[in-house]
Amino acid sequence: MRSFLTVTGAAGDLTLLTIAEMRAAAGLAVGDASQDTALQAMEAHNAAAIMSECSIAVGAGAPPTLRKERLTETIYQAYAENLTLSRRHEIDIDSIVEDGVTLLDTDFQVDPESGLVTKLCDDFPVCWSAKKIVVVYDAGFETVPGDLKKVATDFFRTTWREQKRDPLVKSQRVRIYDVDETQQDFWVGSVPGQSVDGPVPDVVAGALARFRNQPV
Template sequence: MRSSLSITTPATSLALLTIEELRSAAGVTGAGQDTALTSLGLQVAASIMTECGIAIGSGGEPTLWQETLTETFRKVRCDELVLSRRHNIEIVSVTADAVLMDAAEYEADPESGVFTKLCGDLPVRWCATKVAVVYKAGFGEVPGDLKQAAMDFVRLAWLESKRDPALKSEVVDVPDVLKTEKTWWVGSVPGQSSEGAVPDVVSGQLARYRNIAIA
């Protein structure tokens, strides 16, 4: 079953790190590199959202920051609904076939986003032509492990911006003034098992935030 997702109240920022944290991760002092670091921070955040499969909604970019969302399910015939965004779920309102449901008629798991219909406090099957859920999801503050993953990513990306990561070795022979030999990695760079933008050492820290597609 498919759903449509729209962002009612978008996050004010997509960055996972403050400028002070970006400077610390890159080992930079002063404001001279702030423009480059801010741009890199946004690229890192976007890559992490892609790696984690954060759902895209109309009206904004994917983020793990808290947003208010409206998700509409059609032709609903199932035991449970799964909200596209998760973490700290807070249901604002639910309408089933144009009828506003009472808060006692449903519950949502705040971490997984599993959304259950209730009758007499017992789970029952969803059966409706259209269910519209308005809810909040995401974090008011960046969790420590997510912040650390972003800082590690920035650190690696900043270092790689100063060198070519595909360079395997470089030999400089000076005697007759200069001779340089370079060899290059073919295929994936060692230490990176995939071609994705997120380094393996960072990807491994994102288990909690990774969404698994359900067919």
């Protein structure tokens, strides 16, 4: 089974945090707009890193996101018990065309969280058997859920603070006695709490289990 994903209605907003939430995470006053450009740039970078960590499927026409989008997925050689859509969360199917025949709403059932689509015959599950299936659907969050927002907030707070220091510095000692002396020790190898290969720190990655785009 092979599939091709196209974004036909891209999300208008890819952010996971509002500007007020970014300011709060950065320790700024509610009305302090002096750092908004830097805040928004960092939030965009962090959101993209989260999408990468979660392996969100890339559709032609727009960057990957967990926000709500309209998608068209074309699946070839669909011979399976279930179809697994490339995107997950709050799935709402607009139409399914199987080998040129448009299915009725009673011909299938979808799990909105996992993206599993089951074909039905007389309200009984049957296997898919088609050369080509075209699914038009909405997927993603219109409102960012609280658990995802918390992860994004914690990640943002950490990265905002880290820009003011070198994360490779293990310890720093400043001695002022007759002569100003500074000693720095650096981490060798990976930095504790930070993934060696992943786009986000381990503590953030561990909180993203629900949102990972894994085969079901």
